[in-house]
Amino acid sequence: MWPVVWTAMRTYAPYVTFPVAFVVGAVGYHLEWFIRGSPPPRQEERGVLELREERKLEELTGRDSTQVTSLKDRLEFTPRAALNRNRSEKSQE
Template sequence: MWPLVMNVLRAYAPYITLPAAAVIGFVGYNIEKHFRTPPPNRPSIEEQRNERLLKELLEAKEAAPAPLSEKTFVPKTIFEKNLSPSLAKEE
């Protein structure tokens, strides 16, 4: 009798295991959903960046733009055109 049962299980394994796995997965998902606590709400990266930039603007030494007669936005040489702010020399 057991060899017959084993042959049937071997022949119809995909038809037996797929529904069993689906039922086990569905039950496990719902149990986990029931006991899980929601994650804390954190501000998004974009919101954090905007707040940081706003804070830096408010704390900056020069809140007003430089007058156009000074032309501080024009580089003296081509090498200063795309200079990183961290590499710029304070004058």
């Protein structure tokens, strides 16, 4: 008789263990919140994009928006080799 029981348990183990694990997990989850108490209400956290936009606006408030850097000043951030490749020596000075 025992070999038949063990064969049946081995065959139907997934169908038995999932509901048992589900019930044990649900009971444990609710028991833990019952013991701990309900969590304190969370304040809404602002997203990364909202924080970035707010920081950018704060940076712009003290700055005059009519004074911008010229494109010639921005060329210092690009590699010189790419810009001077097709220029003659006289125009580089």
